[in-house]
Amino acid sequence: MAARIRLAAVGAGQRGADVYGRYALEHDADVEFVAVAEPIAERRARFSGQYDLPGEAQFSTWEDLLSGPRRADAVIIATQDTGHVAPALAALEAGYDVLLEKPMATTLTDCVALTVAAEKAGRVLQICHVLRYTDFFTRVHDIVQSGRLGDVVTYQHRENVSYYHMAHSFVRGNWRRADQSSPMILAKSCHDLDLIYWILGERVAQLSSVGTLRHYRADQAPRPDIPLRCLDGCPIEADCPFSAPGIYLDFRPWRSMGLADDQDLSTTLEWPMSTLANGDLRRESIRRALEEGPYGRCVYHCDNDVVDTQIVTMQTEAGTSIGFFMHGHSHVEGRTLRLDGTRATLEGEFIDRRQEIRVTDHRTGATDIIHPEMATGGHGGGDQRLMAEFLAVLRGEGQRPLTDARASLESHLLAFAAEKARLESIVVNMAEYRSWAMAGSTSPDVILPHA
Ligand SMILES: NC(=O)c1ccc[n+]([C@@H]2O[C@H](COP(=O)([O-])OP(=O)(O)OC[C@H]3O[C@@H](n4cnc5c(N)ncnc54)[C@H](O)[C@@H]3O)[C@@H](O)[C@H]2O)c1
Incomplete structure (x- = not known):
């Protein structure tokens, strides 16, 4: 080649x-x-x-x-x-x-x-x-796999989706309906289920889940008289965190995070503005997209159905208990985690513009603070490294990619099982579930409800 x-x-x-x-x-x-x-x-x-x-x-x-x-x-x-x-x-x-x-x-x-x-x-x-390729999660993985924490007894992993990302992608945007794309636990959280599986290196034995669409629905609208579109004279627009002109024209979420006050941020931020008008970032094009397209809709009057809160509880074959929390109401985008082992505790924050891992040794009480490399590019540098690995494997420089289909299958399996557990209020035995899947079963038990 x-x-x-x-x-x-x-x-x-x-x-x-x-x-x-x-x-x-x-x-x-x-x-x-x-x-x-x-x-x-x-x-x-x-x-x-x-x-x-x-x-x-x-x-x-x-x-x-x-x-x-x-x-x-x-x-x-x-x-x-x-x-x-x-x-x-x-x-x-x-x-x-x-x-x-x-x-x-x-x-x-x-x-x-x-x-x-x-x-x-x-x-x-x-x-x-892409997150497996970040320096942050690579370090967490390596620390856990090195045995420094001892046996991991419990792992709490939170996926804190920001309110504006939730509104953009999962209320107004492409992933708002499970029947047209995929349920939240697959569309968004398959990254996290993949990380949990990879970091622990343990398969899940049983799993249960609860979750619902708590907020972004008509009966949660602050007032009954608000219009279907933010630009149609909405009386609460100025006070609404989900205001479309507030997000896409005034950049309020980014200003509230301390980004420049007097700057047109559309060209520096790009996402999510770039998704509104086929990459055209001009103000008039964005405004027209808000007047006519899906991103100008009131978040209380969309046709969305994916959850904005879900919890998955899991126990691995080795006995580690895992709590995974996803929600779409965070002030800032990011993941937070805590693993308690028999020898040390790891706490981590993988947040927009801030990444830190702390490992505290139980016997000495000493805390090692690690600041992973804040690489440029999307997903904390994960996008770039994923591409670099793909090209390296094509050049014959690596045996197989870190996230080949076989390695990725487990997280998808967990996502489908979690959705089944949530919808049917059941505990899923993953050994049985896995063997159905691997047998290539077409039984409705292993297929998403909408499929
Ligand atoms: N890895 C990640 O972290 C990550 C992040 C965001 C999105 N995604 C995933 O990436 C995928 C794409 O997301 P996106 O935001 O780029 O979506 P997008 O809608 O911006 O892009 C998809 C493109 O596919 C085109 N398309 C449709 N039918 C086609 C066909 N028959 N032949 C060729 N092209 C066709 C569409 O016109 C569109 O331009 C989704 O599955 C999404 O879930 C992954």
């Missing part, structure tokens, strides 16, 4: 263009995009323009890109959640190595099918569990 790796993009949206596309622009000695499939003409043209792609390398759908001659060394699939399986299977069948966005698929059966297909084809199928 040539030193400069040639990639094809399936989906040139936020992840395809803004994350992986940008990586290639910043590392053009190592990697280039040579083809794209994207149905939205504006996005396709923008992506193609960045890489000077000729007309014959531009496709409106993955079927056209993947049929015909081999066009690249590997394919990056960054379509929406329900659009992962078909192009991934087709790409593997056509002999491509694949980087696939999470979640792998929206049914457990499809997750298993993808894993089996990649292994049968002998191709790389790397899943974008």
